[in-house]
Amino acid sequence: MRKGLAPKSASSRVLLPALLLLLVSAAAVRAEFSVRKVEVENDRDRLLISADMELGLTAEVEAAVNNGVPIVLLTRIALVRDGLFWNHEIDQVTTRARLRYHALSDHYVVDTSDSEGIEMFRSVDDALRRIGTLRGISLAMPGPTSKPTYSLAVRSRLDIDALPGPLRPMAFLSSDWRLDSNWTRWRIDP
Amino acid sequence: MIRPLFGPVSAILLSLVLVLAVLLLTSSAQHAKVSAELYSVLLIVNILGIVLLAALIAGNVWRLYKQVKTRTLGSRLTMRLLGVFVLLTGIPLSVVYYFSVQFLNKGVDSWFDVRVEQAIGDALLLGRTTLEVLKQDVVDDLSEGAQNLVDAGGSLEVIRQLDEIRERGEYSEVTLFTMTGRIVASSSQEPQTLVPDTPDETVLTRLQQRQIYANLEPISDSAQQLRIVIPVLPAGVGTPARALQALKPLPLRYANLAERIESATTQYKQMVFSRGPLKFSLILTLTLVTLIAMLLAVWAAIYVSRRLSAPLRDLAEGTQAVARGDYHTELPVTSSDELGVLVKSFNEMTRRINQARNEARRSHHEAEEQRTYLETVLAHLSSGVLSFDAQGHLRTHNTTASQILGVKFPEGRRRSLGTISGDHPRSEPFFSAIEESMKQELDEWQHPITIFGARGRQVLIVRGTKLPGKRGGYVVVFDDVTDLIQAQRDAAWGEVARRLAHEIKNPLTPIQLSAERIRRKYSQKLSPGDYETLDRATRTIAQQVESMKNMVNAFSEYAQPVRMRLKRVNLNQLAQDVVELHKREDSPISMIFDLDETLPEMMADGDRLRQVLNNLLINARDALAQTPHPEIRIATRTVVEKDAIYIRLTVTDNGPGVPSDIMERLFEPYVSTKEKGTGLGLAIVKRIVEEHGGTLWLKNREEAGASVTIQLPQVIRGAGVSDAADPGLRLRRSSARREEKIA
Numbered sequence: 056m057r058k059g060l061a062p063k064s065a066s067s068r069v070l071l072p073a074l075l076l077l078l079v080s081a082a083a084v085r086a087e088f089s090v091r092k093v094e095v096e097n098d099r100d101r102l103l104i105s106a107d108m109e110l111g112l113t114a115e116v117e118a119a120v121n122n123g124v125p126i127v128l129l130t131r132i133a134l135v136r137d138g139l140f141w142n143h144e145i146d147q148v149t150t151r152a153r154l155r156y157h158a159l160s161d162h163y164v165v166d167t168s169d170s171e172g173i174e175m176f177r178s179v180d181d182a183l184r185r186i187g188t189l190r191g192i193s194l195a196m197p198g199p200t201s202k203p204t205y206s207l208a209v210r211s212r213l214d215i216d217a218l219p220g221p222l223r224p225m226a227f228l229s230s231d232w233r234l235d236s237n238w239t240r241w242r243i244d245p
Numbered sequence: 246m247i248r249p250l251f252g253p254v255s256a257i258l259l260s261l262v263l264v265l266a267v268l269l270l271t272s273s274a275q276h277a278k279v280s281a282e283l284y285s286v287l288l289i290v291n292i293l294g295i296v297l298l299a300a301l302i303a304g305n306v307w308r309l310y311k312q313v314k315t316r317t318l319g320s321r322l323t324m325r326l327l328g329v330f331v332l333l334t335g336i337p338l339s340v341v342y343y344f345s346v347q348f349l350n351k352g353v354d355s356w357f358d359v360r361v362e363q364a365i366g367d368a369l370l371l372g373r374t375t376l377e378v379l380k381q382d383v384v385d386d387l388s389e390g391a392q393n394l395v396d397a398g399g400s401l402e403v404i405r406q407l408d409e410i411r412e413r414g415e416y417s418e419v420t421l422f423t424m425t426g427r428i429v430a431s432s433s434q435e436p437q438t439l440v441p442d443t444p445d446e447t448v449l450t451r452l453q454q455r456q457i458y459a460n461l462e463p464i465s466d467s468a469q470q471l472r473i474v475i476p477v478l479p480a481g482v483g484t485p486a487r488a489l490q491a492l493k494p495l496p497l498r499y500a501n502l503a504e505r506i507e508s509a510t511t512q513y514k515q516m517v518f519s520r521g522p523l524k525f526s527l528i529l530t531l532t533l534v535t536l537i538a539m540l541l542a543v544w545a546a547i548y549v550s551r552r553l554s555a556p557l558r559d560l561a562e563g564t565q566a567v568a569r570g571d572y573h574t575e576l577p578v579t580s581s582d583e584l585g586v587l588v589k590s591f592n593e594m595t596r597r598i599n600q601a602r603n604e605a606r607r608s609h610h611e612a613e614e615q616r617t618y619l620e621t622v623l624a625h626l627s628s629g630v631l632s633f634d635a636q637g638h639l640r641t642h643n644t645t646a647s648q649i650l651g652v653k654f655p656e657g658r659r660r661s662l663g664t665i666s667g668d669h670p671r672s673e674p675f676f677s678a679i680e681e682s683m684k685q686e687l688d689e690w691q692h693p694i695t696i697f698g699a700r701g702r703q704v705l706i707v708r709g710t711k712l713p714g715k716r717g718g719y720v721v722v723f724d725d726v727t728d729l730i731q732a733q734r735d736a737a738w739g740e741v742a743r744r745l746a747h748e749i750k751n752p753l754t755p756i757q758l759s760a761e762r763i764r765r766k767y768s769q770k771l772s773p774g775d776y777e778t779l780d781r782a783t784r785t786i787a788q789q790v791e792s793m794k795n796m797v798n799a800f801s802e803y804a805q806p807v808r809m810r811l812k813r814v815n816l817n818q819l820a821q822d823v824v825e826l827h828k829r830e831d832s833p834i835s836m837i838f839d840l841d842e843t844l845p846e847m848m849a850d851g852d853r854l855r856q857v858l859n860n861l862l863i864n865a866r867d868a869l870a871q872t873p874h875p876e877i878r879i880a881t882r883t884v885v886e887k888d889a890i891y892i893r894l895t896v897t898d899n900g901p902g903v904p905s906d907i908m909e910r911l912f913e914p915y916v917s918t919k920e921k922g923t924g925l926g927l928a929i930v931k932r933i934v935e936e937h938g939g940t941l942w943l944k945n946r947e948e949a950g951a952s953v954t955i956q957l958p959q960v961i962r963g964a965g966v967s968d969a970a971d972p973g974l975r976l977r978r979s980s981a982r983r984e985e986k987i988a
Contacts, residue, residue, distance in 0.1 A: 123514040158510045159510075161373075175463070181447075219519065221519040221523035224284070
């Protein structure tokens, strides 16, 4: 079985506790990151997820990359059981992609956690497209129960903690560095 | 009280939290692996702390400002101290902050140098050029090999050619594939490699456009390889085009250099890029630290200012309390420094003042008791007591003095004798006598003084004594001896009456009887001529004895104390009744009434007053015997003085008047201008008037005749109130005391 899913709500129920950080600058978040498409496939007792993300860097972040600052993009895919007040996470996978500029070869180097070795791209867009394309992410299949409903939640964001020290305070405070797709959820019928 | 909004413990806790937060923030911004969330939390904690501190300081300063406005004690000193502390901390902190920011900006900028940047750029360019040369060598080598491949016939030949190319060029792998990426043949340095490395879509696209792909690829963080892909064009038509790819690891020497150039370039560019954010981060941290330090210093300044000014404020409050008369103020001794000594001294001072005040109070209380004792004694004296200072101002008086004189002495302020005398004209002779004696500065004096008080004529015995001491003055003690004199007079007259009755009246009867007996015994024996003489003589004796008896009776009647029967009397009515008795049709005397219609009733013995009026009318009538147009005028008047009401009766005739030689003595017994009469008429009048507490005077009129005026108090002295509801008898009293004496 293979089915394409459309996002239920881009900013519906947030899985993780609301962060104090969001209180400060949630309004200033730019929707540079978004989840475009997610495909789910049954593979015996597991779910195989394919996801396509639209990842766009702000001029500030792109300038940083071009100046040799490596950035890390985290994509978290989680299977959650919907609760009345609280959603319970059943399984999750976080992929980590490191993007940096190789000055000598004038190429962008992508180092992802889901593939061996490194990949090189002539443009930053190619590199981001590669990072935004996730294939074969395996999650545990939920048991056959009648009552609960399940959702697949996907979120992609720039990891500010991975930035070099001097850049971090600015990144904490500046909305240019707040690259986050927020949680996008799809309902799943097991 | 001035109290900080926050206690010192909470202040220290808040300070510690803020210092910890700012330390964590500083370290997290630079080195420590702190998550964005924690960094934000730290930042928010710091900002909240700053806002809280600022709000607390603002609240404290606002309170202080209001206290200064309302002139709360100690607030101005606290404000001044606070100002000094803020200046002392604010100025150095501001200077340090300014120079730190300057130094920081310049310090960060100094890390970067145009020459270094140029050198790094040049190194990168050199590296790239070298790589280009290397790539070109490989491209040339591969192009030559590709030519041989085009000429090669079979597959074995192709593989042999690939091996040759690989070995000649020292490549790790040489692969021939179609333009779609399908592998045709491959030669690898490592035979165990099953699937050769194929180029990606981008490379294939370039090949299809007959372009050469040559690039340096990192195979790991430290190793790099050259990937060269060239199109192999067929010699003839119908043969498909191919692509030849060679992978060559960068020689170690080149690899190390390239790695170093890459690393240095990346780091340097990263540093240049991070310059702004780094400055921002450092200045942000510095600003937060400075702000917190500044606010904590201000807060500490407020706290210290209050602590320093507290003992002074307490002292000021204490002195104000002392000024108000509260000597129980005990200030807390909080320190052992000079301020502590000051506070201790203050406490000692207030304690001593309190002791002294208590002593003074006790003395005053004793003096007050003494004074009350004396006042009580004075108040219960039957004598009136007045004391005057050297200037003749009344100092003290007792209630008896007020009662005797009928004067209400003003309390509180000292008044001179003249003023008091002016206010109470009836007592004027009394005060004049005192004033006169004081002027003469006699050490001791005594005068009998008669005044006509509210309750009639009073005789006072006044004794004055000069007071010893610097202040001087006089004490005047006086007694009302009116009753005593009256009693003495009554007793004297009673004695006279008794003597007359005993010594004169008693022998008269034997004389009369003896005369009768002589006349009876010798009437038969004597000749008619002698008998006639005897009879005339004995009759004369009997008549004279009878006359003498009458005279003695009349005198007894005058002298004997009479019991007064007081009742309400309307003098107008009484006068009209008496005059009615004296009216005769043949009498030429005109009786004229001039009565006061508003005359109030009075308390008096009506019979006695009728006798008074009767005597006066008889005297007037006798005086008018020779007057051509005789007339008697009877007038009544109400005389209202300050605190008493008097009834005045005047009987006026138009006769010859009273000879001036007897004018003074006319009211004494047996003084008369008439040939007939007992000579007691006016004396009885005087006595009755005096018994009523009244006075009387006689004067000759300028035109003709004389007038006798009787002035009686509406209420007799010593009489109790018999009818308080009667407005006409406001001062009615019964003369119980007087009646007892008379009885």
